Amino acid sequence: xxxxxQPASVSGSPGQSITISCxxxxxxxxxxxxxxxxxxxxxxxxxxxxxxxxKRPSGVSNRFSGSKSGNTASLTIxxxxxxxxxxxxxxxxxxxxxxxxxxxxxxTVL
Amino acid sequence: xxxxxESGPGLVKPxxxxxxxxxxxxxxxxxxxxxxxWIRQPAGKGLEWIGRIYTSGSTNYNPSLKSRVTISVDTSKxxxxxxxxxxxxxxxxxxxxxxxxxxxxxxxxxxxxxxTVSS
Numbered sequence: 045x046x047x048x049x050q051p052a053s054v055s056g057s058p059g060q061s062i063t064i065s066c067x068x069x070x071x072x073x074x075x076x077x078x079x080x081x082x083x084x085x086x087x088x089x090x091x092x093x094x095x096x097x098x099k100r101p102s103g104v105s106n107r108f109s110g111s112k113s114g115n116t117a118s119l120t121i122x123x124x125x126x127x128x129x130x131x132x133x134x135x136x137x138x139x140x141x142x143x144x145x146x147x148x149x150x151x152t153v154l
Numbered sequence: 155x156x157x158x159x160e161s162g163p164g165l166v167k168p169x170x171x172x173x174x175x176x177x178x179x180x181x182x183x184x185x186x187x188x189x190x191x192w193i194r195q196p197a198g199k200g201l202e203w204i205g206r207i208y209t210s211g212s213t214n215y216n217p218s219l220k221s222r223v224t225i226s227v228d229t230s231k232x233x234x235x236x237x238x239x240x241x242x243x244x245x246x247x248x249x250x251x252x253x254x255x256x257x258x259x260x261x262x263x264x265x266x267x268x269x270t271v272s273s
Contacts, residue, residue: 045216045217045218047200076258078256078258078259080258080260089250089263089265089266090193090250090260090263091263092259092260092261095259095261096258101261133200133201135201135203135259136258137257137258140214141257142203142214142217143203143257143258144203145193145200145202145203146200147200
């Protein structure tokens, strides 16, 4: 069970859109429509932003959206805002009642 | 709304057992079909899922930690606990407890507690 692969960092200017990728295998990301995304500000606990690939919990802005193609899931943030600057982690069901996280991506809002 | 709070020693000696408790407030740990999970994060690094317990008491663990981990629940105290044996410096991390409506995602997290393994 290896960690999912995410880019170490991405950046964008306010108002722009950015996409963070999360690559796994057919045993995790590609095998199930069970990818979730978490936002983590420095010194804070992670916050659920997307679950089951593309579903948003109540209270999460519709500027956040998720998708998946094959073994790669993606998180897109549109209309980038300063408050979106944070670390983002993907997580996938990996079979046998286990989950695996990605290594995390640092989003910088320029 | 449901809140989770981790507690336990902040310092554990190598080879000893790390023990943490997560107290659930704002709701009963045994109501609803929830999983109660532990996740950790070494300083400056990513998240690692440790394991979970269901309200029925059934457990699932990360294969890489399974031999050292025990998660249990005490419904009378509205708490669930983590024990990690034979700890080393590599187990130094912030430990989070979380609620999971399904096995595959966690919707409510505690604030985390830092555990350092050092003599």
